[in-house]
Amino acid sequence: MSEIDEGLRAELQRQGVWVTSMQELYNWGRKNSIWPLQFGLACCAIEMIATAASRYDIARFGGEVFRPSPRQADLMIVAGTVTKKMAPQIVRLYNQMPDPKYVISMGACAISGGPFKQGYNVLKGIDRYIPVDVYIPGCPPRPEALLHAFMELQRKIDSQKLTGATKAEHLTAAQPSEFPVPAFGEHDLEPPANPNVFQPPKVEREG
Amino acid sequence: MTPDPYVFIIIFIGVALVFPLIPLALAWLWRRVFQPPKPGAEKNATYECGVESIGEAQIQFRSQYYLYAIIFLIFDVEAIFLVPFAVAFTGLPVGAFIAILVFLLLLIEGLVWAWGKGCLSWAAR
């Protein structure tokens, strides 16, 4: 799995010989067939549908196979407002996806609660419970933004290593594949956030 | 000399066995070399749209559904016969008219019988 010398590869290609490594082949296959989980939560889902339909056509990037079962999905697009009623289901669906799995947090709501941040029933960001790979700002983000996020994810997948100290997290035995599902508490979800996943930014004020 | 015709079936069975076994073996190898398996209680749980599943999947339906389905089916078929009857109604001879009336009467009689038997009431029996 050692790196291929780029000059040698270009020279070989000129002679009609293509060489590749297993890692490149593996990542090339994965990044061009990302199957998203088919579920939408609120208004952002409409944009996600538009992205999948003919005008924006996510099929150009290999992501049109929306799967109705988490067992067959690689990517979870959290498209919309996550209510506290819904959060346990989302975490459970994420848990049921096989590795390697990725999450796109689409729109202000999925990132932070968005316009409903003050609402008693709205989760302030899905990254409190599951690790998110790409965030898309916007309310709602345009389909182009979702495509951009998709391409960012492809870039990330392409750079993931198969071996070595810097290999992809899902290949290490230490990285969990499941995250605890929050329960309904008296006033809030319990726990309100998973400390292993979510570290809120520290506000530092002078004086 | 032509080969025995059954040779092809044996070749076919061989290919049919090897073809799915190769991806399975590759997946097994991949798991051993690169991807440590991470099963878990949540991950292996029954999928029910993210909701925790309650109870068993192997439950028995009551046979009353079957009775309703049968009676519905009979009258469904009857409706199909009634359409050409209605279309050709003005040009029908008397014999054909009586024949279709007998057909209807037979079905209605069956309905009355089923009604009398209590098949149409949803009683727990």
Ligand code: SF4
């Ligand atoms: S971010 Fe805006 S468009 Fe998206 S779900 Fe929230 S309110 Fe709707």
